[in-house]
Amino acid sequence: MSDPMKIRASLIGDVTEVKVLMSHEMETGQRKDAKGEVIPAWFIQNVSATWNDKTVLSAQWGTAVAKNPFVSFRFKGGVKGDRITVTWTDNRGDKRTDTAVIG
Amino acid sequence: MYAGLVAAGWVRAGVADAQAWNKDAFDSHAIAEARKALGAADAAQSDQISFVQTPEIAENGAVVPIGIASAVPKTDAIAVLIEKNPNPLAAVFEIPPGTEPAVSTRVKMAQTSNVYALVRADGRYYFASKEIKVTLGGCGG
Numbered sequence: 001m002s003d004p005m006k007i008r009a010s011l012i013g014d015v016t017e018v019k020v021l022m023s024h025e026m027e028t029g030q031r032k033d034a035k036g037e038v039i040p041a042w043f044i045q046n047v048s049a050t051w052n053d054k055t056v057l058s059a060q061w062g063t064a065v066a067k068n069p070f071v072s073f074r075f076k077g078g079v080k081g082d083r084i085t086v087t088w089t090d091n092r093g094d095k096r097t098d099t100a101v102i103g
Numbered sequence: 104m105y106a107g108l109v110a111a112g113w114v115r116a117g118v119a120d121a122q123a124w125n126k127d128a129f130d131s132h133a134i135a136e137a138r139k140a141l142g143a144a145d146a147a148q149s150d151q152i153s154f155v156q157t158p159e160i161a162e163n164g165a166v167v168p169i170g171i172a173s174a175v176p177k178t179d180a181i182a183v184l185i186e187k188n189p190n191p192l193a194a195v196f197e198i199p200p201g202t203e204p205a206v207s208t209r210v211k212m213a214q215t216s217n218v219y220a221l222v223r224a225d226g227r228y229y230f231a232s233k234e235i236k237v238t239l240g241g242c243g244g
Contacts, residue, residue, distance in 0.1 A: 015203070028189075030189055046123075046124060054199075054201075055199055056202050057197070057198070057206070058196075058197045058199075059195060059196045059197065060125060060129070060195045062190055062194065063129075063190065063211075064185060064188050064190065064192075064194075064210050064211050065208060066165060066210055067165065069209065070207075070208060071207065072206070073202060073203065073206050074202070074203040075201050075203065076201050076202075077201055
């Protein structure tokens with residue numbers, strides 16, 4: 001089970017700024033271990049963020065997104081107390097969902 | 104044209120099927136191949152796309168901040184491609200109405216390379232590029 005995401009959602013004027021930090025190896029599949037064997041790719045492929053069940057961002061990622069991925073974006077319409085939910089799915093089918101409240 | 108985009112998997116992602124993942128595009132080994140797989144082979148250069156908080160020089164290729172903002176009207180997707188990575192396509196972000204056409208993330212860069220910001224707006228494609236110099240590559244063993 002992977003560690004929780006850190007999600008910060010802040011209201012700036014009428015715009016909600018969302019910053020997400022995920023915990024994931026994001027292994028490229030390009031590296032080799034000490035025995036010279038390729039370390040299999042292991043990375044987040046899909047990300048979606050919702051605000052009150054409305055999708056505010058979705059993404060497809062490849063192996064080039066850095067380890068412990070960070071993403072930030074802004075959307076209009078959020079108010080303090082609303083919930084932001086972020087879900088990722090990796091290439092092994094593992095999935096993680098976390099929620100934060102707009103502050 | 105539209106059917107081609109649907110087949111390429113970009114149009115559907117985030118709308119009809121949030122879990123779509125464009126394998127052909129991510130597995131591509133060259134920018135031209137990735138753009139074709141995204142349905143964006145005919146993208147036009149645009150000065151309405153900018154890189155924000157993106158360094159000229161990255162000391163550590165394992166963690167390179169990339170910020171992209173589009174002023175192209177009706178922008179609804181932003182992709183990041185790194186020309187000299189083994190697989191150039193790094194990420195595709197779908198921007199629904201109400202979300203600002205700007206996104207920041209961090210990527211890995213194998214070496215000094217041009218980075219392309221590819222934008223879809225009103226069914227057309229646009230791009231801007233920026234060279235980022237890497238002093239220590241991010242894909243080594």
